[in-house]
Amino acid sequence: MSPSVAYAEKVTKNDVTMTYSALDDGRIMVTGVENRSDKLIMLSIDGVDSKCITVNAGTSVQVNQYAEQTVKFDYAKNSGAVLWQASEKQKEVVSPESDGTGETSDVTDAAAVHAAPSSAEHRPARTARRAGGNASETYLELMNNDEFFGIEAVETYVRKADAYAEALSASADKNQFIIDHDLKAFLLNSIEEIDRKREEIPQVAREIVSTSKATAISNPEIVVKYVVETLNNRLRDREDAYDRLNDLVSGVQEEDARPHPLTLDGGLVNYAVVAVIFLILLIWIIVAISKKKKSRKEQHQAVADVHVHQDDANQAIVVRRRTTSILKKQSLEDVVDNPAYLVVETSDFVQDSAVRRIYVKNSCIKDIYNLYAEDLRNADNPKEDGCMVLGRWVYDEAAHVYDISMEIAVFPGDDAVFKEYELNFGGKIKLRIAEKLRKLRRDTNLQYDLTCWIHSHPGLGVFFSNSDSNVQMQLKHAQHPNFLVAFVVDILTSDQELGIFTFRKDGTINSRGDLTRMYSLETMYKWALESERKTFVPENYCNVLENAGARTVSCYGIELNNNAIIDMVMITEEAAAGLAGWAVGFTADSGKGKEYVISGIVRDSEKPAAGIQGCLVCITHMSLPTIQRLVASESTEVNFVLVYSSRQMTLTSIPVINGEVVTDESFYGDVNVDDLKIWTRRKR
Known part of the structure; x- marks a missing residue:
């Protein structure tokens, strides 16, 4: 006979509510859980891994599972609460315990014998827990019992460091306090242990999941990722406590290291001697400057006399220019209210931010989107990927906040290492950034800096790990550290979910829990394409169909900007014969027909998911059958073909109408590649 339901109940602990039905055999049926908190929780039933359920913040789930002993939940970083626990009487009935003498009481035996048929009839026997209590520990219990990562261990360390x-x-003699309590050794041991444990986290997580003796875990990889994130968060708590204490100790040492006033005769300051020395130095400096000025004046007079005589003799006009060093200007005047920039207000996604406003250029968004195009086609083997972004910043002294721009994406070199859970940018990207900054500052006379870095967490969700925080701290500006921001993208979500992480005003970094809103890289990319349409200025583009003998309404022009031409030249210099790249941009109506506005050309291997207007092929000489063969499988995706002839050094533009390459050569546009290079130099 199945146990009957006695009554229905609800229990709430810490914004987590469990609904359940009590059964007449002492068990309960857990029907559902609602998590109204702002943190993810892990629900554990009877300490069995197969019954552990993840409940995201602000959501509810149906459970429909029996519980015999306990139902509890934990947060990622902290312990939670017990929602239900079987009564002591029921525990005795179900699992009789010895009284310590090796004999079991008659009352307990009788109860057990009486209850045994019901227990055996309706549920399998449970494995007895060993004296050590580890036989059926879940990975949550193993984490919490770890001597370093356990909640109690972490809290003990934090309390000690904060104490x-x-x-x-509060100490009057801080230096003596540091010596008495050996704080330098404490800090040194702490950071060595923190660094060592950080490297061990992946291994510890795998051991915790594999060591768990409870029912087999259905998806261990997901659990391992959860454990890794939890251990990273707990390590960060230790690190924050270490930083607070280390900052205080370092401040005392810096104060002690500052030079003290000159002292004589048992410590009394002899200001008279100092004043005399200072006065002598001052007189000497004044005399030296006076002599130097007199010498310069005589030299200038002599030079002037020479020029006067030359001018009288040759009747020539001499123009003298004086070159001065001009400091780079901190300005966003050309960015504010510019339709080519997407404006992101940080108040829309976080409460405390040292950055007030982010201006993201449409071309920069497209470059970032295209960076992940290859990964989108390789979802079964995703790897982390990323880049750096250069821009400008201004500081509002009254509000103590920054406004920044994101304008130029800089990609890693071939020494970068991209793995599933690792991203190493390598050393070559530093050289690329330095060269790009030097050129930008020289050409614009504006102060460009590294304003953002971007990386992906494919399939892991958006969060900011300890490793990410370390990178952020390494990349920040020396004098103005708080304007640097970080974008984190999960490219395997349907809309490519994106989170923005900034420094708080106190110099710490916002975490995933601080974000009230997420963004979409897909939506940003669509905005960038539409923005380019609105800001299209024909004078800034070269129409490679302009010299065609005839033009169709469906392909009246193919407009290439500087970037597209430079991309094309670089790709054709390296590519072999065949399909070499994709022309990316948007369409515009000129009034006479449709024009394809191309802002960039990417390699064939980097085919973007959207924005393709045409393709680029490389051949030795013009051959229409060869061109048709090369683009046969792609002709329905493109509106034109750019054909580069390595023998003739020409670029021929051929319209594609209704999936067919136009065969009438009067509709072709031909231009010499060297002429395109000259055009880009003049535009620059």
Whole structure:
């Protein structure tokens, strides 16, 4: 006979509500859980891994599972609460315990014998827990019992470090306090252990999941990722406590290292001697400057006399220019209210941010989107990927916040290492950034800097790990560290979910839990394409169909900008014969017909998911059958073909109408590649 339901109940702990039905055999049926908190929770039933359920913040799930002993939940970084626990009486009935003498009481035996048929009839026998209590520990319990990563261990360390910090702040003789309590050794041991444990986190997570003796985990990889994130968060708590204490100790040492006033005769300051020395130095400096000025004046007079005599003799006009060093200007005047920039207000996604406003250029968004195009086609083997972004910044001293721009994406070199859970930008990207900054500052006389770095978490969700925080701290500006921002993208979500992480005003970094809104790289990309349409200025583009003998309404012009031409030249210099690249941009109506506005050309291997207007092929000499063969499988995706002839050094533009390459050569546009290079130099 199945147990009957006695009553229905609800229990709430810490914004987590469980609904359940009590059964007449002492068990409960957990029907559902609602998580109204702002943190993810892990629900554990009877300590069995197969019954562990993840409940995201602000969501509810149906459970429909039996519980015999306990139902509890934990947060990623903290312990949660017990929602239900079987009564002591029921525990005795179900699992009789010895009284310590090796004999079991008659009352317990009788109860067990009486209850045994019901237990055996309706549920399998449970494995007895060993004296050590580890036989059926879940990975949550293993994490919490870890001597370094356990919640109690972490909280103990944080309390100890904070107690040291509080006592040091209140101490009258701080240097003596540091010596008495050996704080330098404590800090050194702490950071060595933190660094060592950080490297061990992946291995520890795998061991925790594999060591769990409870029911087999259905998807261990997901659990491993969860454990890794949890251990990283707990390590960060230790690191934050270490930083607070280390900052105080370092401040005391810096104060002690500052030079003290000159002292004589047992410590009394002899200001008279100092004043005399200072006065002698001042007189000497004044005399030296006076002599130097007199010498310069005589030299200038002599030079002037020479020029006067030359001018009288030759009747020539001499123009003298004086070159001065001009400081680079901190300005966003050309960015504010510019329709080519997407404006992101940080108040829309986080409460405390040292950055107030982010201006993202449409071309930069497209470059970032195209960076992940290859990964989107390789979803079964995703790898982290990323880049750096250069821009400008201004500081509002009254509000103590920054406004920044994101304008130029800089990609890693061939020494970068991209793996599933690792991203190493390599060393070559530093050289690329330095060269790009030098050129930007020289050409614009504006102060460009690294304003953002971007990386992906394919399939892992958007969060900011300890490793990410370390990179952020390494990349920040020396004098103005708080304007640097970070974009994190999960490219395997349907809309390519994107989170923006900034420094808080106190110099710490916002975490995933601080974000109230996520963005979409897909939506940003669509905005960038539409923005380019609105800001299209024909004078800034070269129409490679302009010299065609005839033009169709469906392909009246193919407009290439500087970037597209430079991309084309670089690709054709390296590519072999065949399909070499994709022309990316948008369409515009000139009034006479449709024009294809191309802002970039990407390699064939980097085919973007959207924005393709045409393709680029490389051949030795013009051959229409060869061109048709090369684009046969792609002709329905493109509106034109750019044909580069390596023998003739020409670029021929051929319209594609209704999936067919136009065969009438009067509709072709021909231009010499060298002429295109000259056009780009003049535009620059």
